[in-house]
Amino acid sequence: MIIDVNLSEFKDSDSRYYLGVIRDVTEKREMEEKLHQAAMFDALTGLRTRLSLSLELDKVSHTELKNGFILTAMLDVDDFQTLNTVLGFKVCDELLKTIASKLRHIQNTYSHKAYRVSADRFVVLGFSTDKDEAFQDKEILLDELEQLTVDMYRAHAFTVSITCVGYVTTLSEQEDNTLTQQLELSLKSARSQGKKGQVARASQLDNNVGLQIASLKLDLASNIDENTLYIVLQPKVNKLNKISSFEALLRWQDTRYPKLNLGHYIAAAEETGAIIQVGYFVIEQTCAFLADLHPAYRKRIFINLSIRQLFDANFTSFLASICAKHNIDHQYLGFELTESMVADDIVLVSKQLQKICDLGFEIAIDDFGTGQSNLRYIHKLPISQLKIDKSFIDDITDTTVSAPLVDSVYQIAKAMNLTVVAEGVEKLEQVDYLRKLGVEEIQGFYFYKPMPVEQCKELILENSHYSRN
Incomplete structure (x- = not known):
């Protein structure tokens, strides 16, 4: 038996009294113990x-x-x-x-x-x-x-x-x-x-990286949070070192996933299928940027395209509607696909690209030289540009391997009436080599790093004839 004793003291002028109350709390304690056991x-x-x-x-x-x-x-x-x-x-x-x-x-x-x-x-x-x-x-x-x-x-x-x-x-x-x-x-x-x-x-x-990737996939499977996404623009320059076009690049920032980077995000979006909505977001933001510019200052902006987007049944209709919404001529949008994407199924990819080209959009092959395709297949695609991968540009002036390769790509591309773009250019020596070769457009940190859209807008509006000598 469990008892509870409560003792109280009382006083008067001459005496002191005590009142004791004794209670049997066995049942109460047993109930508390049962509740504790049930909880624990x-x-x-x-x-x-x-x-x-x-x-x-x-x-x-x-x-x-x-x-x-x-x-x-x-x-x-x-x-x-x-x-x-x-x-x-x-x-x-x-x-x-x-x-x-x-x-x-x-x-x-x-x-x-x-x-x-x-x-x-x-x-x-x-x-x-x-x-x-x-x-x-x-x-x-x-x-x-x-x-x-x-x-x-x-x-x-x-x-x-x-x-x-x-x-x-x-x-x-x-x-x-x-x-x-x-x-x-x-x-x-x-x-x-x-x-x-x-x-x-x-x-x-x-193990937080793996756990955060798993959590991110769950989030993307239900919806993308556009508040965590934004675009930056990197200019390309022509032979006169004037801005000729841009590439729109996605950026992602989410404090819930401090250990993850953009690469993790893109991979998760590809796996879950959310890359289609992410791609729509980039196109929407790009068109909104162009719409804010006077038509006289607009330049073509190229957007990276995933294989899922390319084969999305609603993609071409979305392109037409978003351009109409912002009153953007189709000539101001272009799309870049990596060489490895093209190599997967050259015939099927070519058919899908032709649908995009028929609407007036341009197509470029990105990271050329790193994938599995070759120029024998490239001529079957409705493209207008080849972008030589940065890995070949890095040592173009230091080795006997990259320079002949770049020279060959340029000569064959010109024979196919394609514009050649060199990406990842960071040094003056690289610029000089590419200019002597005749490369039409250069993209890289030597001229411009990717910049926020507002900064890019200021650059265009304040000095539309800007060039770096």
Whole structure:
């Protein structure tokens, strides 16, 4: 029995009195303990709950382990809702109990803690002050979990599979995300990479890049945030060093993904299909920029085109409508495709490009010399420009390899009536060589770096005859 004693003191002029109240609080304490147990331990499996995990991480953050290493793993039963429907709740409950039993064995053997954080999802957590020890423990833990996934797969006639992820991190790397949120993103990333039913092992201490990529893909799959996107423009100059055209370049800035760069964003957009909407955004912004200029000051702007955009059924109609919306003549827009894109299917690509050319837009082949195509195929494409890749320009004056290649490309391109553009030009010696060769347009830091649209507008309006001597 548990009793609660409350003692009160009373005084008068001559005496002192005490009043004691004794209560039996056994039932109350038992109820509180039951509520505590229900909150901290899962009723079905007996494992700790998600709340218990949060409290554990908070507690550790105030101990000497706060600067140590977290060994963590999450496992999830694949297609659990389907299993519930097919096998029934009773069978699936037994399945979860079996998993929990194996996790308790791991917990007792290696002094880790196991948690059930949702219906079919479990977390194993361990701590270490030594980095090497943490990584060794991670491999041991994942070996155990891998055996668990195999055992469960075989025990249930190959109808049950479990995906597991595990890595080592630190409390300081959690940033705004909780550990469980990061693990869940890692699970989704593993499955998207075809690792369903497997154990995915992170090889680096800092797994935030992979997790942020997974999170970014989820965002892009639903919608693109145009507030994180903007364009910059890089001028190209002609033989008189006057601005002849521009290239529009996408920029991305999102504070939610501090470890990712534009390359990560483009790759994620390509994979999710969001690149089509991103491409529409760039075209819209480019047309808006041109619309702000007096027609007398407008120059052609080239925009990078992805293969998904090229084969988008609505692409040509979008181009026509956006130009009409901003009252932009089609001659002021051009599109660049990389050589490797063209090489994939020269016949099909050529047909799609012809549709764009028929509307009055120009086409350029970008990064020429780095892909798999060659001039024998290029003549089949409805293009007007070849852009020689920066890698050949870098050492054009220093080696006997790049110079003859650039010379040959220029001569053949001229025979095909194509304009040659040299990109990535950064030195006066490169400019001199290209000018002597006869290259019509040069793009690179020697003349201009990519600049914000407002700065570009000022450059055009304030000095439309600007040249660098």
